[in-house]
Amino acid sequence: MNPRALFAAGLMLLLPMKGSGQDGVDHSKHSAHQMTVDPAGVVMNQNHDTLPRDCTEISRDYEFTIHAGRKYAADFPGMIYGMSQHEVRVQPCSRITITFVNEDSVRHQWMVHGLPKYLYPAGMFHIEASGGHSKTGTFIVPGDDRSYLVHCDMAQHMEKGMRGQLVVGNGSGDLWGVAGVSDDFYRYSYLPWHTSLLAALVLVFAFLATLWLAKKW
Amino acid sequence: MSRRWLFVLALLIALLSCPPQWYPMPIRLKLTEWFGAAGFRGLPPSVEAMATEPEVFCPPDPEGWRDRQLIEDVDIAASAPCVADNPYTVATFVRGSNNVSQATLLKSGLAADAVEKGRDLDGDGDPDEIHIRLEVAELNGGSAVVPGPVTRYEIAPGIRPGLWVFAPKFVGMAVENFESNRARRSLRLPSPAIRIEQGDTVRITLENTHYMPHTLHLHGADHGFVDVSGEGNDGVPITSEMPVMPGDSRSYELSPRHAGTMFYHCHVQPHVHVMMGLQGLFIVEENRPDNWLQTMNIGAGLVRVPSRSLRESFDREYDLHYLDLDKELSERIQLHNDPRLITRSMHRDYDITDSAPDYFTLNGRSFPYTFRESLLVGEDDERIRLRVVNGGAKGIALHTHGHKFTATHRDGVALPEDTLAPQDVIWLATSQRVDLALELKNDGLHSYGPGIWPFHDHQYNGITSDGIGPGGNISAIVYAQYMDEAGWPQTRGVSFDRYFTEAFYRKEIPVWESYAPGLFSDTGHDLLMLLRVLGLALAGGIMAALGVGALIRRSRGRKLNHNQGQS
Ligand SMILES: [Cu+2]
Ligand SMILES: [Cu+2]
Numbered sequence: 001m002n003p004r005a006l007f008a009a010g011l012m013l014l015l016p017m018k019g020s021g022q023d024g025v026d027h028s029k030h031s032a033h034q035m036t037v038d039p040a041g042v043v044m045n046q047n048h049d050t051l052p053r054d055c056t057e058i059s060r061d062y063e064f065t066i067h068a069g070r071k072y073a074a075d076f077p078g079m080i081y082g083m084s085q086h087e088v089r090v091q092p093c094s095r096i097t098i099t100f101v102n103e104d105s106v107r108h109q110w111m112v113h114g115l116p117k118y119l120y121p122a123g124m125f126h127i128e129a130s131g132g133h134s135k136t137g138t139f140i141v142p143g144d145d146r147s148y149l150v151h152c153d154m155a156q157h158m159e160k161g162m163r164g165q166l167v168v169g170n171g172s173g174d175l176w177g178v179a180g181v182s183d184d185f186y187r188y189s190y191l192p193w194h195t196s197l198l199a200a201l202v203l204v205f206a207f208l209a210t211l212w213l214a215k216k217w
Numbered sequence: 218m219s220r221r222w223l224f225v226l227a228l229l230i231a232l233l234s235c236p237p238q239w240y241p242m243p244i245r246l247k248l249t250e251w252f253g254a255a256g257f258r259g260l261p262p263s264v265e266a267m268a269t270e271p272e273v274f275c276p277p278d279p280e281g282w283r284d285r286q287l288i289e290d291v292d293i294a295a296s297a298p299c300v301a302d303n304p305y306t307v308a309t310f311v312r313g314s315n316n317v318s319q320a321t322l323l324k325s326g327l328a329a330d331a332v333e334k335g336r337d338l339d340g341d342g343d344p345d346e347i348h349i350r351l352e353v354a355e356l357n358g359g360s361a362v363v364p365g366p367v368t369r370y371e372i373a374p375g376i377r378p379g380l381w382v383f384a385p386k387f388v389g390m391a392v393e394n395f396e397s398n399r400a401r402r403s404l405r406l407p408s409p410a411i412r413i414e415q416g417d418t419v420r421i422t423l424e425n426t427h428y429m430p431h432t433l434h435l436h437g438a439d440h441g442f443v444d445v446s447g448e449g450n451d452g453v454p455i456t457s458e459m460p461v462m463p464g465d466s467r468s469y470e471l472s473p474r475h476a477g478t479m480f481y482h483c484h485v486q487p488h489v490h491v492m493m494g495l496q497g498l499f500i501v502e503e504n505r506p507d508n509w510l511q512t513m514n515i516g517a518g519l520v521r522v523p524s525r526s527l528r529e530s531f532d533r534e535y536d537l538h539y540l541d542l543d544k545e546l547s548e549r550i551q552l553h554n555d556p557r558l559i560t561r562s563m564h565r566d567y568d569i570t571d572s573a574p575d576y577f578t579l580n581g582r583s584f585p586y587t588f589r590e591s592l593l594v595g596e597d598d599e600r601i602r603l604r605v606v607n608g609g610a611k612g613i614a615l616h617t618h619g620h621k622f623t624a625t626h627r628d629g630v631a632l633p634e635d636t637l638a639p640q641d642v643i644w645l646a647t648s649q650r651v652d653l654a655l656e657l658k659n660d661g662l663h664s665y666g667p668g669i670w671p672f673h674d675h676q677y678n679g680i681t682s683d684g685i686g687p688g689g690n691i692s693a694i695v696y697a698q699y700m701d702e703a704g705w706p707q708t709r710g711v712s713f714d715r716y717f718t719e720a721f722y723r724k725e726i727p728v729w730e731s732y733a734p735g736l737f738s739d740t741g742h743d744l745l746m747l748l749r750v751l752g753l754a755l756a757g758g759i760m761a762a763l764g765v766g767a768l769i770r771r772s773r774g775r776k777l778n779h780n781q782g783q784s
Pocket of ligand 2: 431432484485491495
């Protein structure tokens with residue numbers, strides 16, 4: 001299987017199924033995004049009042065304060081970075097204000113993928129806080145039940161713990177690998193190699209024991 | 218009785234199947250004496266080469282990043298090869314991320330505090346307070362959710378070794394596109410070349426965004442063992458200070474009195490961390506008035522805004538960073554996701570004393586990608602300064618075709634005037650730097666005239682990628698008249714199609730297929746030989762079964778006799 005196809009299959013584990021990746025827009029060009037850069041960080045594609053097409057009004061206002069940093073991974077063995085809350089549950093068509101508090105001395109991000117691209121360039125809403133800073137941003141979710149990937153897109157931060165989900169309504173099933181919510185898709189065995197010898201021993205014992213029993217009966 | 222016939226049959230099959238070339242030599246000679254040579258049987262035909270779809274050699278440059286341009290009043294030189302650095306990033310490095318407009322900062326992709334430039338302390342018209350921030354990024358790492366390496370970076374078609382790099386502080390995603398998961402263009406190997414001015418008051422803050430402890434060690438650059446506040450400043454865990462843990466940061470200070478080409482690298486488990494790519498050129502430029510330096514050179518290569526002192530005696534300057542990689546080390550970050558398992562695998566299971574390098578990079582790429590961005594392009598009679606570091610584990614015998622260069626500095630120190638002589642191979646030990654003067658003066662000594670002249674490591678492993686050549690650190694000195702508009706050299710040899718094909722470096726394509734189709738192709742199979750081998754196997758199986766059966770019968774018979782004897 002070619003690596004691209006494999007990767008595309010992998011994306012299915014990360015992104016909500018419908019409507020994702022249909023146009024493959026390259027969003028390295030910042031011009032498409034609405035954002036400003038200041039020493040405290042960045043908020044990208046903020047949306048206070050434009051309703052998604054399938055909403056008639058804002059159903060509810062939410063405010064969440066989410067802390068990020070190494071200490072929030074302390075309860076998860078094998079993770080380095082974490083968030084105070086890896087899952088956010090909201091009603092469809094609600095307006096969400098996230099205050100992202102970075103307690104480390106390096107950058108962290110709270111980034112949502114898979115939002116409608118007609119409203120959010122590249123389908124993303126993004127808060128980035130510099131080390132020791134906090135940033136606040138607001139966006140409005142569409143009306144269907146879906147689970148959206150939330151992560152920090154610093155290299156390896158998602159892999160090492162900063163992966164979460166935004167569940168709108170009843171969601172569309174948990175995403176893989178959300179700390180405290182769902183298991184890793186590729187999970188190591190955490191057994192030493194010589195466990196296979198023990199397994200072989202048990203196999204031989206079972207074989208002989210069955211022969212012996214079969215003879216007795 | 219039937220068992221005996223079966224044995225005879227098997228023997229017959231074996232004799233008929235046995236390929237004549239396997240007969241014992243005396244028998245073959247005897248047969249030849251009697252019958253002469255065996256009849257002609259053509260060798261298997263050549264296998265038709267697989268159709269390949271080579272990558273685009275020279276990616277387009279829609280935004281004109283290669284052109285000479287003026288941004289924030291910074292004159293950014295043209296860059297001739299296909300792939301050039303973002304000029305807005307270059308301008309921001311020159312002016313300081315705190316001194317440029319919001320529009321330039323957005324186009325640069327840098328954070329507001331990436332490179333801050335402060336006061337002019339000596340009143341000579343350029344800033345002398347410099348604050349640089351460095352992060353640590355992992356390229357081609359593992360994942361517990363997505364297959365294949367993440368934050369992908371290719372050193373050559375299809376070659377994605379796991380890497381760690383120091384990186385300038387950008388904002389936004391590490392990838393350029395969530396769907397493709399390729400590292401953004403500026404996030405790459407090698408770690409950026411850093412330039413400061415002699416006497417500047419420099420702070421370098423290491424913001425450890427990685428998941429392992431790291432430090433910054435300023436190799437060869439004048440810095441105190443402790444900083445002003447008495448904290449360790451050498452970056453060496455066993456002698457000066459604790460390493461910087463993930464999510465933490467630490468500042469290193471220096472105000473170098475001596476100028477020259479130096480080096481920087483992580484000093485935590487250096488035999489692993491430095492060899493993963495945590496190393497870069499560190500250049501201290503001589504103090505000159507109004508000397509606005511390009512503080513970082515992403516991916517090394519052409520310095521698009523060279524210093525005042527450089528411009529006094531040279532027309533261009535290139536940073537050349539050589540690094541070799543051991544795939545048995547670099548793949549370890551892809552095999553696990555749990556940092557405890559990775560740490561064990563890299564720092565205890567991996568044994569560098571048993572290692573050999575597999576990939577050989579120049580400015581973070583191997584051939585043919587070096588031809589996209591690491592060509593040394595110049596015009597007739599130009600003088601070109603090369604700042605070279607060998608960051609790899611093995612030595613490098615750097616060789617130029619068509620030219621003899623002169624090494625003027627070694628390890629940042631000028632060599633005595635009366636010892637300077639042109640040469641065409643120079644030896645660089647691990648972590649050694651040399652400053653070379655390359656003159657495109659067609660005098661039969663310094664240059665043999667315009668052309669496309671390769672330069673490469675003359676140690677032969679260095680010109681391969683995992684043993685496949687051409688690969689490794691091959692690049693070329695190209696005279697401007699040999700470059701086309703798009704930035705591709707007008708070579709007149711073989712087609713590059715195969716080299717821009719992943720399968721070539723996966724060792725699946727015969728090396729000369731592109732210009733000698735069929736002549737040295739892969740060979741087809743010999744079906745008659747297959748039949749003979751299967752016949753031998755059949756006969757062998759039958760005979761073995763008969764043999765084992767006979768043994769069993771014999772032992773049973775003995776037991777029976779024994780029992781009968783008892784009763
Ligand atoms: Cu993060
Ligand atoms: Cu390190």
